[in-house]
Amino acid sequence: MVRHRNQLPEPISVHLHGGHVSPEDDGHPADLVQPGQSKDYFYPNTQLAATLWYHDHAMDVTAPHIYAGLAGLYVLEDPGEAGLGLPRGAYDIPLVIQDRAFAADGSLIYPGMSSTSLLTTGFLGDTLLVNGAPWPYAPVAARKYRLRILNASNARHYMLALSNGQPFTLIGTDGGLLPTPLDVPMLSVAPAERVEVVVDFARDGVGASVVLQNMMGQGQLSQVLRFDVTRVEADDSSVPSVLRPIARLDPAEAVQTRDWTLDLRGSGRGATWVINGRPFNPSRIDARPQLDTVEIWRFRNPSTMMHPMHVHDVMFQVLDRDGLTPEPTEQGWKDTVHVEAGQTVQVIARFTDYRGIYVFHCHNLEHEDHEMMSQFEVV
Numbered sequence: 001m002v003r004h005r006n007q008l009p010e011p012i013s014v015h016l017h018g019g020h021v022s023p024e025d026d027g028h029p030a031d032l033v034q035p036g037q038s039k040d041y042f043y044p045n046t047q048l049a050a051t052l053w054y055h056d057h058a059m060d061v062t063a064p065h066i067y068a069g070l071a072g073l074y075v076l077e078d079p080g081e082a083g084l085g086l087p088r089g090a091y092d093i094p095l096v097i098q099d100r101a102f103a104a105d106g107s108l109i110y111p112g113m114s115s116t117s118l119l120t121t122g123f124l125g126d127t128l129l130v131n132g133a134p135w136p137y138a139p140v141a142a143r144k145y146r147l148r149i150l151n152a153s154n155a156r157h158y159m160l161a162l163s164n165g166q167p168f169t170l171i172g173t174d175g176g177l178l179p180t181p182l183d184v185p186m187l188s189v190a191p192a193e194r195v196e197v198v199v200d201f202a203r204d205g206v207g208a209s210v211v212l213q214n215m216m217g218q219g220q221l222s223q224v225l226r227f228d229v230t231r232v233e234a235d236d237s238s239v240p241s242v243l244r245p246i247a248r249l250d251p252a253e254a255v256q257t258r259d260w261t262l263d264l265r266g267s268g269r270g271a272t273w274v275i276n277g278r279p280f281n282p283s284r285i286d287a288r289p290q291l292d293t294v295e296i297w298r299f300r301n302p303s304t305m306m307h308p309m310h311v312h313d314v315m316f317q318v319l320d321r322d323g324l325t326p327e328p329t330e331q332g333w334k335d336t337v338h339v340e341a342g343q344t345v346q347v348i349a350r351f352t353d354y355r356g357i358y359v360f361h362c363h364n365l366e367h368e369d370h371e372m373m374s375q376f377e378v379v
């Protein structure tokens, strides 16, 4: 149970992103906690170990609220994972990546919604922060580290790579560990996605610096974080060749296939992002999956922008991208999938434990606030 007291001048709603919780505890955008009020959220934590996060979800103002700081990390552990021997404690580091824009006095700049580019691209800042710090660096020992990377940016998509040319050892994504570790040279991390990697600084040696780079950014947007290898330390951690088996959901089990088309409706100031042609309406339910059944959801993106689609309540598996094998970061459980312009992505999920109303939406926060959200009710 977590009690949130709202001491802000505006209503808020708290969502545990990736959490499998009842609708009452899910932070629905209309389930507001008014200024001066509090709400108790119950998180049973009966799900696999994973890096989750929590953030504001108030209707139409999630983007400015998260931008102003209403987001945090929620690390769920379990004995199975603890027994694997992965780097722990001081060697298990969360990295929350966000982009911001600052005025000369250090205050945050957030353009008004009258800016049409804000609606189109979502907010894109010129300064990267890691865990709230601009131009960050971290002193590390010459050994292995587990890095839990969360893209908590409003709209920016990162392509991460290490400046020493070493691949990442990818061990987990949104829903926790992958079945086996994978060596990947570059990692795509769209808004709300998480990747967990092991990086071994022993290869570089004391005195070296290794930069976590963003291959999708120029200038200061290309450098996320600098690791300075400052000391030698013993390392008894390891990355086992088997992490945690994942039972694949069988498409033949699906009782329903649903199509969701992601597009822009209208133009200029009157434009809105819509799903199946309709803007969000909290009194409309667009799908009613049956409890304990499996469904395939097909996200089709005829628009010219990428949409990171997020479904509350469930973890899903990515079946394919335009018929092709999903990316390495999509070999495990996911709650957010990036759907590139022109692409169709199919995911599969089982709706378990809770009946009731949940939302799903684009996690480009300006798109989300500007109506790219819909509701389903588990019946």
Ligand code: C2O
Pocket: 015, 017, 055, 057, 192, 310, 312, 359, 361, 363
């Ligand atoms: Cu991370 Cu509905 O949100």
Ligand code: CU
Pocket: 015, 016, 017, 018, 019, 310, 311, 312, 313
């Ligand atoms: Cu969520």
Ligand code: CU
Pocket: 273, 306, 307, 308, 362, 363, 364, 367, 368, 372
């Ligand atoms: Cu979008």
